[in-house]
Amino acid sequence: xxxxxxxxxxxxxxxxxxxxxxxxxxxxxxxxxxxxxxxxxxxxxxxxxxxxxxxxxxxxxxxxxxxxxxxxxxxxxxxxxxxxxxxxxxxxxxxxxxxxxxxxxxxxxxxxxxxxxxxxxxxxxxxxxxxxxxxxxxxxxxxxxxxxxxxxxxxxxxxxxxxxxxxxxxxxxxxxxxxxxxxxxxxxxxxxxxxxxxxxxxxxxxxxxxxxxxxxxxxxxxxxxxxxxxxxxxxxxxxxxxxxxxxxxxxxxxxxxxxxxxxxxxxxxxxxxxxxxxxxxxxxxxxxxxxxxxxxxxxxxxxxxxxxxxxxxxxxxxxxxxxxxxxxxxxxxxxxxxxxxxxxxxxxxxxxxxxxxxxxxxxxxxxxxxxxxxxxxxxxxxxxxxxxxxxxxxxxxxxxxxxxxxxxxxxx
Numbered sequence: 001x002x003x004x005x006x007x008x009x010x011x012x013x014x015x016x017x018x019x020x021x022x023x024x025x026x027x028x029x030x031x032x033x034x035x036x037x038x039x040x041x042x043x044x045x046x047x048x049x050x051x052x053x054x055x056x057x058x059x060x061x062x063x064x065x066x067x068x069x070x071x072x073x074x075x076x077x078x079x080x081x082x083x084x085x086x087x088x089x090x091x092x093x094x095x096x097x098x099x100x101x102x103x104x105x106x107x108x109x110x111x112x113x114x115x116x117x118x119x120x121x122x123x124x125x126x127x128x129x130x131x132x133x134x135x136x137x138x139x140x141x142x143x144x145x146x147x148x149x150x151x152x153x154x155x156x157x158x159x160x161x162x163x164x165x166x167x168x169x170x171x172x173x174x175x176x177x178x179x180x181x182x183x184x185x186x187x188x189x190x191x192x193x194x195x196x197x198x199x200x201x202x203x204x205x206x207x208x209x210x211x212x213x214x215x216x217x218x219x220x221x222x223x224x225x226x227x228x229x230x231x232x233x234x235x236x237x238x239x240x241x242x243x244x245x246x247x248x249x250x251x252x253x254x255x256x257x258x259x260x261x262x263x264x265x266x267x268x269x270x271x272x273x274x275x276x277x278x279x280x281x282x283x284x285x286x287x288x289x290x291x292x293x294x295x296x297x298x299x300x301x302x303x304x305x306x307x308x309x310x311x312x313x314x315x316x317x318x319x320x321x322x323x324x325x326x327x328x329x330x331x332x333x334x335x336x337x338x339x340x341x342x343x344x345x346x347x348x349x350x351x352x353x354x355x356x357x358x359x360x361x362x363x364x365x366x367x368x369x370x371x372x373x374x375x376x377x378x379x380x381x382x383x384x385x386x387x388x389x390x391x392x393x394x395x396x397x398x399x400x401x402x403x404x405x406x407x408x409x410x411x412x
Contacts (some may be wrong), residue, residue: 029099031088036104040112040176040402042370043076043103044224051092059085069367075220077370078105079179079401112176114402119150120228121171123303125310125378126253126276127164127391128294134161136301145302158395160192163214164300165278165288165389166251166381167310171228177220177370178355178399185352189216189376190396191341193334200322200329208320208331213237213339214392215313215379216353221372228373233358233366237338239315240359247363249314250281251381253288255299255306262290268327268386269293278381281311286381288389315339315379319390330384340376341392352400 030048037043047054056069065087068074078084083104090097122145124130134148149170152159163169178187196209216235219228239245254277262272269292276288276298288298300308315335323329334342334350338357343350358366374397382390398404 029097031099031101033100034102034104036106038108039078039081039105040108040179040370041077042177042221042224042372044073044222045076045088045101046073047088047090047097047099049090049095049097051090051095051097053091055089055091057087057089073222075222075369076103077177077179078103079181081105081107108176111405112399112402113155113174114398114404115156115174116150116154116172116397117175119146119153119170119172120373121169121375122146122149122161123169123308124162124164124300125166125168125251125308125391126288126298126300126389127162127168128291128298128388129162129391129393130164130168130298131296131301132162132294133393134159140302142302145300153395153397156396158190160393160395163376163378163392163394164298165253165391166249166314166378167312168391169310169375169377170394171373171375172397173228173373174399176399176402177372178374179370179401180355180368181401182356184354185349185400186355186371187374187400188348188352188398189340189374189394190345190351190398191392191394193341194344195334196331199331200324201320201331204320204322204331205333207334207343209334211318211332211334211342212390212392213315213318213335213342213379214376214394215315216338216340217312217375217377218355218358218368218371219373219375220368220370228375230373231360232375233360233368234313235338235353235355235357236359236363237357238336240313240338240363242316244316246314248281248311249381250309250311251278252280253278253299253308270386280381286383289383291386291388294388310377312377313379314381317380317382319382319384321385327385330387332384332390339379340394 056074057065058068060066086101088099193211194209217232219230219232222230263274270289272290274287275290319332322331378392380390
């Protein structure tokens with residue numbers, strides 16, 4: 001069977017037009033032969049024809065055909081301007097179809113920002129910096145707190161927000177699609193991790209101090225509605241495949257009663273050891289403790305529900321009491337790579353992320369041409385004595401493929 005091309009094949013004399021229209025069906029493939037878009041913008045191509053299989057190929061840098069997808073729908077996004085030659089083959093024994101597509105990619109008409117431009121969700125778990133970073137004010141709604149989070153971490157404002165204990169998260173995006181460039185890191189996220197200047201354990205690794213790792217999830221706006229409601233993929237960091245890492249972990253926090261009586265620890269700054277109850281999906285229980293350094297409510301005050309539930313991947317605890325069990329000197333050791341607030345911001349490569357690390361819910365590698373939404377959540381469920389719960393903080397994110405224009409701006 002010869003393939004159907006999405007082109008007019010031959011012409012009919014006007015006197016035979018009616019009969020020709022009956023003999024030759026007009027083919028509407030749903031994919032045009034030519035497109036023009038700006039770089040870092042998605043082009044979603046989905047043929048109306050169905051087949052037994054699909055193959056999208058594109059010319060590589062050497063001019064050879066390279067298969068870029070075997071799915072029916074293909075999302076094209078390019079980092080650089082240029083002309084890209086794409087070919088679709090719908091493989092079908094009865095009606096094979098081939099379509100060639102030329103995509104002309106232009107420079108953007110308005111320069112993109114390298115930095116966060118939108119926060120879609122801010123939902124922290126309970127923690128000692130919640131209701132402070134950012135500041136909750138009486139009457140604030142979830143929308144108000146999202147706005148405050150955006151004002152904190154967008155651009156180069158560099159105001160830290162806290163995600164609280166395990167599972168607390170923030171979802172943000174840019175004014176363009178972050179492109180997955182093969183062989184390169186694609187974006188970086190700044191936190192407030194640091195290595196300790198001194199450690200009672202002389203043989204301890206230098207990468208220990210205050211490292212509170214957050215897990216990164218990414219999503220592409222496949223339904224093109226501008227909302228983070230498509231499938232999410234985890235960026236598999238250094239701990240993802242280790243046996244001590246727990247996948248499918250679930251935790252529920254319960255808001256404390258207004259008249260709850262505290263149970264202080266008289267030998268430490270902890271003012272309530274049983275402040276906020278948490279329970280895991282496998283029956284483990286514990287508490288977010290309250291300390292004398294932070295007296296505000298630790299449960300997010302703008303959230304109406306009295307129970308908060310989070311689920312995801314739980315990393316192994318990374319804190320060690322280096323005071324020999326006295327509880328006076330906790331050191332939180334950094335994981336090797338792939339987590340937010342896990343290394344100091346000066347460690348450029350270790351705070352940067354590759355979209356190519358994405359895996360699905362079963363741990364299978366997934367190729368994403370780019371991402372529109374990034375979600376960060378606290379990845380450990382850990383109490384460190386008087387230091388309190390481990391909570392991921394962040395202050396900024398940057399697309400590494402967009403030029404930083406801020407240093408070109410004149411001083412006011």
